[in-house]
Amino acid sequence: MTRLINSLSDISARYDALFVDLWGCVHNGVTAYPDAVKALQDYRATGGKVILVTNSPRPWRAVVEQLAGFGVPDDAFDAIATSGDSARAAMYLGAVGQKVFHIGTPEEVDVFFSPMDLVGDDAVEITRVPLNEAEGIVCTGPEDAMADPSVYRSDFLFAKQKGIKLLCANPDIVVDRGETREWCAGALAALYSEMGGKSLYFGKPHPPIYDLARRRLSQIAKVDDADILCIGDGIGTDIMGGMGEGLDTLFITGGLAAKEFGPDPENPDPARLNAWLAEQNLSATAAIPFLR
Template sequence: MSKETETQLPGHNAEKLVPIYQSFATLAERYDALLCDVWGVLHNGVAAYEGVVDALCQFRQEGGKVLLLSNAPRPGLRIPAHLEGFGVPRDAYDDVLTSGDATRTSIGGGRYGTRFWHLGPDRDRPTFEGLALEQVAEEEADFVLCTGLFDDETETADNYTELLARLKTRDVDLVCANPDIVVDRGEKQVFCGGAIAQAYTRIGGRSHYFGKPHAPIYEMAQEKLLTLCGHAVARERLLAVGDGLLTDIKGANDQGIDALFITGGIAVERCGPDADNPQPDLVSALSREAGVWPMAAMPRLRW
């Protein structure tokens, strides 16, 4: 973590406020590349946010690289078609890296065993398809691969209390392919795999996370940027953009990378009554509460 960021963290300067920007153009020249979150920054699970495609395209036109860094529990190759459906074209970014990619890399070598039970919807099967692993019943598994809830429209982690107790009795590892707790889907919030992994940890189970804020996905991101840029990108020229304080912003803080907090995502109701004008004191208090510190905040990513 940089000294500048360190002095801004809770306990160092309780009076400091997170600066609020309305235009990304005023910040863009400081950075060569973006690690940009997807859900909550580009779209809300239904449609792209106004202005975000233009902001990314403008940044790229000025020579910047955009690597989408998502906690989607599916391989990054599947994401472009998904984004097209929300109105985010392929020319708005350079490449995609997901927690699904990081998960495949980890479990593919048999680190947690070779027999697994999949906890999550069938749409996440690409996360493990083609690997030298055997999908088995719950009671036969060496580990559980959790990509999400079976039905995130109606369920919460509370629906899995008995299941998690059974897994804990067998001392089974749980591999979480999506560390997010909740995401917005239109006007409602739905729970993600991180909520189940969190509940398992609380009862003493072993949960292993792949994706933001954990280090492996950032190491993979640096490798991607090396290919995209033809050279390593200095950390001070790299900006993480996201709406998750405990994922996007914490991950950036831990890696010594500047972070831009998008307040119009999952934290919108805690940043003030006007979504387009987040209140600096509330944004700052929320950041301190989470134990993180963004270098700036914006309501939405707009040029």
């Protein structure tokens, strides 16, 4: 049974570090959640370390700027590990070739294809090309987050027939921007895999981003895995990923799956929560309505 708690402080003293999801936990894609920010500030005040672990396709420096715009102060965290940084490192090491077809918005081009300082002399030169010239696909997200991923089916059929791999910079399927649900790169990568193509993932729930998060943490403190708590609202990303790494997990019930646990997100039904987790074949260490 997953224990339902009311406040992070109910269990946080057991842990020396937190791996905290961003979207749906600390902000909603528009503005920060004040209670979540305060909970992280209070935890850090006790000496705890906070690593923000996000499936954002952006480099960590770009996420810092984005968080400031949302109203998340820099005293709420110690470091950031992004799916974008893990994926960019793989791209610049040639994971999908040197000539790549990019799927994403024009705004994502400047940040994702900016020079890397993590891969040293082994980096390859990356050139963006049309699909018919590409050795691989780099997907940072759909061009239109409201359009059904099936609009890419014809491109994916061509790519699959050529044996092209797709590098997914954000494994999330959907996110809620305010009150609007949007598709993410993970939905496109899932479609490509379903069609028989090969998709490469570097964010949650996959190991590369946890390796990066541990490296970020090791730069500021020595913390054993038993003393790390993973927090997030994505059952198939945050919780599955944390469990796969052998880490304790705290599930935010008021996020993406809020409707599964009753009409009041502030008071999830424990029976419905545990029945739903059993259906997912997952069991978080604890659950909380919202990060606070």
